[in-house]
Amino acid sequence: MQLNNTHRIQTDQLDVPPRLLLGPGPSNAHPRVLQALSMRQVGHLDPKFIELMNENQELLRYAWQTDNQFTIPVSGTGSAAMEASLANTVEPGDVVLVGVNGYFGLRLVDMAGRYGGDVRQIEKPWGEVFSLDDLRAGLEQHRPAILALVHAETSTGARQPLEGVADLCREFNCLLLIDTVTSLGGVPLFLDEWGVDIAYSGSQKCLSCPPGIAPLTLGPRAVEKLNNRQTPVANWYLDMSLLSKYWGNERTYHHTAPINMNYALREALRLVAEEGLEARWARHQANAELFWEGLAEMGIECHVPHEYRLPSLTTVRVPDGVDAKAVAGRLLREYNIEIAGGFGPLAGQIWRVGLMGFNSRPENVMLLLAALKEVLP
Numbered sequence: 512m513q514l515n516n517t518h519r520i521q522t523d524q525l526d527v528p529p530r531l532l533l534g535p536g537p538s539n540a541h542p543r544v545l546q547a548l549s550m551r552q553v554g555h556l557d558p559k560f561i562e563l564m565n566e567n568q569e570l571l572r573y574a575w576q577t578d579n580q581f582t583i584p585v586s587g588t589g590s591a592a593m594e595a596s597l598a599n600t601v602e603p604g605d606v607v608l609v610g611v612n613g614y615f616g617l618r619l620v621d622m623a624g625r626y627g628g629d630v631r632q633i634e635k636p637w638g639e640v641f642s643l644d645d646l647r648a649g650l651e652q653h654r655p656a657i658l659a660l661v662h663a664e665t666s667t668g669a670r671q672p673l674e675g676v677a678d679l680c681r682e683f684n685c686l687l688l689i690d691t692v693t694s695l696g697g698v699p700l701f702l703d704e705w706g707v708d709i710a711y712s713g714s715q716k717c718l719s720c721p722p723g724i725a726p727l728t729l730g731p732r733a734v735e736k737l738n739n740r741q742t743p744v745a746n747w748y749l750d751m752s753l754l755s756k757y758w759g760n761e762r763t764y765h766h767t768a769p770i771n772m773n774y775a776l777r778e779a780l781r782l783v784a785e786e787g788l789e790a791r792w793a794r795h796q797a798n799a800e801l802f803w804e805g806l807a808e809m810g811i812e813c814h815v816p817h818e819y820r821l822p823s824l825t826t827v828r829v830p831d832g833v834d835a836k837a838v839a840g841r842l843l844r845e846y847n848i849e850i851a852g853g854f855g856p857l858a859g860q861i862w863r864v865g866l867m868g869f870n871s872r873p874e875n876v877m878l879l880l881a882a883l884k885e886v887l888p
């Protein structure tokens with residue numbers, strides 16, 4: 512046999528530019544998280560790892576303000592936890608009502624349909640949020656088994672208020688499912704107080720951990736629905752009835768947990784607990800306000816009204832006559848700063864600027880404002 516060397520390319524040892532990631536995610540990981548990530552492995556059933564699994568579960572409960580027993584990090588990115596949230600709770604034929612006011616609402620629609628949900632939508636323009644009256648009207652019309660909303664819409668920068676939503680869901684006997692990918696660890700979240708039944712998140716936003724591990728929590732009503740399913744979960748990898756045997760007392764092998772990503776998440780969650788949620792939320796808000804004031808001084812507007820504006824992700828209106836892509840390109844090339852543009856109905860109209868976790872600091876705000884002043888015509 513002749514060895515084929517066609518693909519044996521010569522490459523240099525990896526080197527990457529020192530980017531400041533101020534886009535919609537990932538954000539820069541905290542140095543302590545990167546240090547934890549690089550530690551030697553133990554086995555996925557090692558007593559030390561099991562101890563760490565328990566710690567991650569407890570710290571996630573703190574970050575989310577929930578006592579939910581079923582709270583775990585899913586192996587995968589935010590979309591894996593998103594998919595798990597639907598795969599486990601939607602049974603074929605279930606009516607799933609999704610609030611669509613941005614791209615991630617549309618992704619929920621797509622996923623819920625793939626699991627056999629009878630998916631209905633209520634819609635708002637990108638950047639607006641649903642009122643309790645909007646939600647009541649939707650629930651009355653569609654009578655869903657699940658209402659799914661995005662708490663922090665990364666495509667629009669809007670924060671969906673959740674107070675009072677669970678009361679409506681109880682009245683209409685449906686579960687409340689919430690996307691907290693761009694809010695966990697940066698924006699106030701009170702899952703239990705707000706009566707949320709199902710929530711998921713990602714690691715690479717306000718938790719300042721690399722992408723690749725994704726929190727998921729199921730409240731008692733969601734667990735009951737899972738336990739009483741008539742059909743098996745149509746996704747083996749994300750079947751929480753199987754995974755609960757690994758994360759619960761039995762510790763039975765399901766898949767090999769990403770050991771180092773769990774180390775990294777632990778450090779990220781320790782940082783949250785060390786700082787304290789109130790201080791962390793206040794820091795995100797203060798740095799966002801600093802950014803918004805700087806923009807206002809430059810005569811630049813934000814897309815979302817102050818009341819519903821996310822501190823973790825600001826959508827900045829592109830001034831008339833400015834090429835949004837060209838500005839983002841120059842920020843990256845000349846200043847190593849990443850920001851992103853808008854897409855869908857907001858393509859070309861906005862930039863998306865993330866001030867998340869470790870990156871939510873005044874020096875980053877001042878640097879970005881100064882760089883923007885340089886590159887804007």
Ligand code: PLP
Nearest residue numbers: 588589590615663665692693713
């Ligand atoms: N939901 C929201 C609101 C998001 O912003 C994202 C990612 O940006 C996701 C879900 C999906 O997460 P991931 O890209 O980590 O799979």
